[in-house]
Amino acid sequence: MTDDSGSIRERGSAALDRLVDATAAERITISLASLLFAIIVGAVLVFVSGFVADCADPFIYLPGLGYGCYNPLEVYWTMLTGSFGSMTVIGQTLLQTTLLLFTGLSVAVAFRAGLFNIGTQGQMVLGALATALVVLELAAYVPDNAIGMVIVLSTGVIVGAIVGGFWGMIPGLMKAYANAHEVITTIMLNFVAIGIAFWLVQVHVGDLTTDSVQTETVPAVARFPATISGSRFSVIALIGALLVAAGIYLLYTRTVIGYDLRTSGIQETAAEYGGVNAKRNIVTSMTLSGVLGGIAGAIYVMMVQYRWQAGIPPLGFDGIAVSILAGNNPVGVIPAALLFGSLKTGSVAVDLSLGVPGELVEVLRGLIILFIAMPEFFRMIGKRFGYGNGSVATDGGEAQ
């Protein structure tokens, strides 16, 4: 009775059902298995690429194939030591992790509430610029000591949050009151944000003594104190990020506001039935998401770059991947951001010390992210299309 196409289709949907219903432990196991697979596939890729490349000291000669340049084990070992091998690189890893925590949480906060904020990048860029300008101004009026630092840093974070929040509120308003889909509007507002920031800095508020598009460098009082020598990483920012993760987790699991926010985003009509102003809550969710994007920008200026400079790395877009990898769970964002952060610093080390081209290292990084994120991604899609426990319509006609 069954033929191939039918059984494949049925097996596919059975697999989706299982994936959607997977427990937390199963999902972690799946992620670890995916990591292993990604490393194996990447190793083969690196190994094979080594025969195409030219190098002075090949590590292997295979008759018929020629000289192989790259040792996959060495590459992965360097990646690991390059992200955790010394205090300095651990500092760099945690620095990236802190930023990715904020951008990942920014995306997750919206996602949890059923909204897809792709505008974290723009919110971060504008938040960063506002922070840079305000702290540059403010630094002149505060004492050059710990008190001054507390004042400047906290003001900087608040300003970044306000501007990022404002930039997130715009697509929220458009979604709630004009029915404009947030995916489209947030993508477009990214371009607008980056364009505005670039223009402002280039023409009006930038450091006009240099040719590059950047502001002046912020003074020491506006820099997060470094925790580890050799790195700009500050544990204060990391602790702040972890507290925010915990706060968002509690918001969505324990509070009435979180319940209302989430219900409004997931099913607006049901939220109205539940006595909630769904439109206002959609705006709030997007604003909150923007606030976190803006804080990421503030931290970037005050902990990493010490100025606003054109070409801010795509941390906001990485945040989308972090959030998806975490299943949009604010606590899950913590390990996801750590993985991303370590891959980022680790690949820099591979690039620098082994002479493996940066592009190939990017591929290895991409493979790991892809392999780990795919099961979560299929899970989300499966959920969207109604797979999972009991959603099989045994009586579809009447389920209405």
Add this chain to the structure above:
Amino acid sequence: MSPDERDGRAATGTPSSVHLDGITKRFPGVIANDDVDLEVERGTIHALIGENGAGKTTLMNVLYGLYEPTAGTVRIDGEPQTFEDPGDAMDVGIGMIHQHFMLVDTMTVAENVVLGNEPTKWGGIVTDRARANRETQALADRYGLEVEPTELIEEISVGEQQRVEILKTLYRGADILILDEPTAVLTPQEVESLFDILRELIAEGKTIIFITHKLGEALEVADEISVLRTGELVGTVDAETATREELARMMVGRDVLLEVDKPAASRGDLVLDVEDATVEDDRGVVAADSVSLGVHEGEVVGIAGVDGNGQSELIEAITGLRKLTSGTITFDGRDITTDSRRSRVSAGMAYVAEDRQKRSLVMEYELRRNGLLGRQHLRPFSDGRLIDWGATADYVDDVIEAYDVRPTDPSAKAHSLSGGNQQKFIVGREFERDPSLVIASQPTRGVDIGSIEFIHNRLLELRADGKAVLVVSSKLDEVTQLSDRLAVMYDGDLIAVVDPETVTENELGLLMAGERPEDLDLDGARIRGTPA
């Protein structure tokens, strides 16, 4: 190929047209059909009845090629068949008419009928409209289906749209027609004319399988009735000799009270008072026009009407989901016309919404989270800021137990429940909060007989407890049995309030179809002019 040629395969001499042999359909964790045998004779109407989740639709989806059976064979005219998809089923002459019509509103009747198989001219690049109209008309005449081929779908009634669906299926050459709950959206008069059409179709040699859970209809129109329960075939009976009680017992597995036993009302104070309420629909068109209605303590007021005559908008205005254009609403002596939905809920207004999957449940939430919906700001569920999940879990457990919601797992997602269980959960959640007014819109839509009985009894218990109850339903027997006073809405007007004890089904049907009460032979006593 003309429709007549398609019909050519009709007579092959074998007596049984559809033969399902040992059909089993298993989904992960669920057996939807368990070794079901079904035989349908050519030229007969076969009703398939059963509760929600009994496996009726799954069985028909197997026959229609949407699902592949796990075991068993489908034979059509004696030939074993394997269907990859509905297209294959269509090729051997099986057509299905779904509960929700699949018609293009802005196209004409004929265009919809020929859609996908259009007759063309000029070498196949242009639809031959004249021929489409002609063929549609010929097909309609042959089977006695009254339609006007050139009318637009959006301009014709629901009953006519259903006839277009039937024509569409016939045009594609169907010999075996499967109708899924075809009467759900029709007035009694339209139901009658649908039955006439079905009789005409079998006289022409077609075979009809009719899915329903209305026993009366199955008995009236079918030749044979098969009953499914929890995926198994309980039996097939001759409609001539079967009784409602017997069928209900087969469906539910125990004796069922079909008539509601209703003690006399003891009417108290006016709880809800709607005066001259005018409400617009989403497009800004007046949906309910100057409607006045009152509901007292200890009284059930029913609103009857075909779907889409303003009932939904009126109810949404009362419950605070829609703004009034003019008029006032008073609840427990307080003017609540401009109050928010939230303050109406806090004041004791329970509401079972018509569209449960859109309004009353968040489909992605577990039952536990859904138990909170609407009361998340109130004690004991929260202190206004933090949710008390313990108190919520207790409440949800009570509702699940008292209302027999299955599965009994409070962490099951709402979308994984069958429609009937979703409804029981909502009804329980809303009724158990000690409301002073209960508004129930289509309270038993898509709910099986056993649960209908239960929900009706709960509504009457609320009435006995002195609550005010407002019930909107397009099921006539439901509103007439439950109500103490019955209002009929047509085209935004509340055209009459009648005594459900004395009004006949025929009179109600005519009122629902827009007949003015004064034109009917209703005696004065039965029309209670102004309500309240």
